[in-house]
Amino acid sequence: MQGWDKVEALTADAYAFGLGETRGLVADYIPILAETDPELFGVCVAEVDGSIHSAGDAAVEFSIQSISKAFVYALVCEELGHDLVKEHVGVNNTGLAFNSVMAIELNYGHPMNPMVNAGALATTALVPGGSPAEQWELIRQGLSRFAGHPLELDGEVYRSEMATNQRNMAIARLLESYRRIEIDPLKVVDVYTKQCALRVSARDIAVMGATLADGGVNPITGEQVVSAAVCRDTLSVLAANGMYERSGEWLFEIGLPGKSGVAGGIVTISPGKAGIGVFSPRLDSAGNSVRGQAATSFLSRSLGLNIFASDVSPTRLEP
Ligand code: GLU
Numbered sequence: 001m002q003g004w005d006k007v008e009a010l011t012a013d014a015y016a017f018g019l020g021e022t023r024g025l026v027a028d029y030i031p032i033l034a035e036t037d038p039e040l041f042g043v044c045v046a047e048v049d050g051s052i053h054s055a056g057d058a059a060v061e062f063s064i065q066s067i068s069k070a071f072v073y074a075l076v077c078e079e080l081g082h083d084l085v086k087e088h089v090g091v092n093n094t095g096l097a098f099n100s101v102m103a104i105e106l107n108y109g110h111p112m113n114p115m116v117n118a119g120a121l122a123t124t125a126l127v128p129g130g131s132p133a134e135q136w137e138l139i140r141q142g143l144s145r146f147a148g149h150p151l152e153l154d155g156e157v158y159r160s161e162m163a164t165n166q167r168n169m170a171i172a173r174l175l176e177s178y179r180r181i182e183i184d185p186l187k188v189v190d191v192y193t194k195q196c197a198l199r200v201s202a203r204d205i206a207v208m209g210a211t212l213a214d215g216g217v218n219p220i221t222g223e224q225v226v227s228a229a230v231c232r233d234t235l236s237v238l239a240a241n242g243m244y245e246r247s248g249e250w251l252f253e254i255g256l257p258g259k260s261g262v263a264g265g266i267v268t269i270s271p272g273k274a275g276i277g278v279f280s281p282r283l284d285s286a287g288n289s290v291r292g293q294a295a296t297s298f299l300s301r302s303l304g305l306n307i308f309a310s311d312v313s314p315t316r317l318e319p
Contacts, residue, residue, distance in 0.1 A: 004273075007045055008053045010302050014295040015043045015055035024282030024290035027262040032160035033281070036062070036263070041280040042202035043295045046210035048273060050219040054203060061199040062279055063157040065261030066098065066115070068143065068195040069123070070242070071208060073114040074234045075142040076126050078226040082233055088126065088180070089119045093241050098287065099167055101174060109178025115241040115259065118180075121172050124192045125181045132187040139195050146208040148220040151198045157263075158197035165193060196261075202277040205267040209275020235269055244286040254297050255306025266292040270305045 018041060028034035042058035077085050090112045094103040099117045104110075111118035129135035144151045172185035181188055200208075211218045212235060215228035226234075238257035243250040243266075250258060258268035264281035266289050276299055280291035300306055 004303060007047070007051075007303065010299060011043055011045050011053040012055045013302070014298040015041065017298045018043065018278070018280065018291040018295035019056075021291045021294045022282075024284055026264075026281045027283055027287070029164070030157070030161045030262070031164060032156055033063075033263055036281045038282050040264075041291050042278065044202040044206035044277045045299065046203070046206035046219065046275045046277070048210055048214040048219050052203065052206070057279065058202040058206075058277070060279065061154075061201050062263045062265060062281070063154050063196060063261070064143070064151075064198045064200045064205070064265065065196045065263045066120070067200075067205060067259050067261040067265050067267050068139075068198060069115050069120040070212075070234060070238055070259040070267070071143050071146050072120070072127065072139055072195055073123050073237065074146075074212065074226045074230050075139070076123050077230045077233055079128055080126060082229070085114075085123070085126070089114045089122050091237050091240065093247060095245065098244055099171065101167075101171060104171065104174055104178070109175070109180060111175060111180055113241045114237060117168055118171050118175060121168065121185075121188055121192055122175055122180050124195065125183055125185075125188045127191070132184075132191050136191045136194050139191065140198065142225070143195070143198060143208070145221075145223055145225045146211050146218065147200065147204040148207050148218050148223075149204075151200060151204070153194055154197045154199045158194055161193050161197065162190070165189065168192065200265065202265065202279040204277065205265055205279075206275045206277030209267040209269045209277060211275070213269045213271050213273060213275050231271075235271060238269070243288055246284070246286045246288055250288075250293070254293075254300045255308050256296075256300055258296065260288045260292070262287050264289045264292065266296060268296050268300075270300075270303075271307070273305065
């Protein structure tokens with residue numbers, strides 16, 4: 001594969017390329033996130049054969065935030081199946097902000113897709129378990145299986161967000177009024193806020209992405225976390241909706257499914273090849289890490305990962 005033997009060097013080059021980018025602002029609507037060091041920057045590529053390539057602050061932990069939506073969605077699809085989750089949560093882009101209330105109203109109460117807060121809350125509500133505590137434990141264990149080691153809650157981030165997430169509470173109540181959430185909506189917000197406050201590193205999200213790239217098998221532990229069909233469904237949802245209102249632009253420039261979170265992480269998946277994890281807290285106006293986008297775009301181009309690219313068939317080139 002083009003450049004694939006040089007992936008260790010290209011990871012370092014992607015880091016150097018991203019480092020030149022100093023635009024963007026650290027998220028502050030969750031108060032504790034505003035205290036993050038804006039200079040932190042880590043890049044990691046996890047190949048499906050288990051090789052790991054890291055540069056910079058790839059071991060520094062941050063809160064997973066919206067990246068959790070992709071993996072909770074995969075776990076719920078694994079439990080409940082393609083059709084039920086598609087009908088209940090949807091797969092289409094809203095074109096509106098991740099925490100938009102208007103998107104719910106414009107779609108008659110349908111949450112539209114699992115990568116916006118409405119759809120993520122509706123998805124978390126579907127997690128099996130007799131109580132919010134059981135649902136939370138299933139999520140924590142499930143995401144830990146994707147990462148290949150136990151993930152821990154960042155209590156400070158959880159408490160900081162719980163004190164300020166009235167908007168998510170309003171979204172959950174609205175979904176309850178449309179019967180898209182059928183259990184206590186405020187308890188759903190609590191579990192969702194915990195899932196967003198799980199601590200991960202760029203390396204962790206690279207391995208989580210590599211699991212989705214590898215038919216659901218974690219390339220480090222060898223465990224089958226979800227089925228290959230669930231990976232396929234999750235990646236198509238990410239391609240359409242993973243990067244907030246810039247999902248189209250991301251697909252155009254980078255050509256891979258990805259998901260970002262407001263703490264500055266981005267996971268990108270190259271099906272059959274690798275997961276890419278990046279972390280840098282300065283965000284663009286849509287909420288995507290600026291350095292993270294630069295480094296991922298560098299890797300997509302230098303490794304030839306764009307899934308829409310093709311070469312002229314060799315048979316046509318023959319005389
Ligand atoms: N916990 C955050 C929220 O619900 C996640 C946002 C994000 O990463 O996009 O607002």
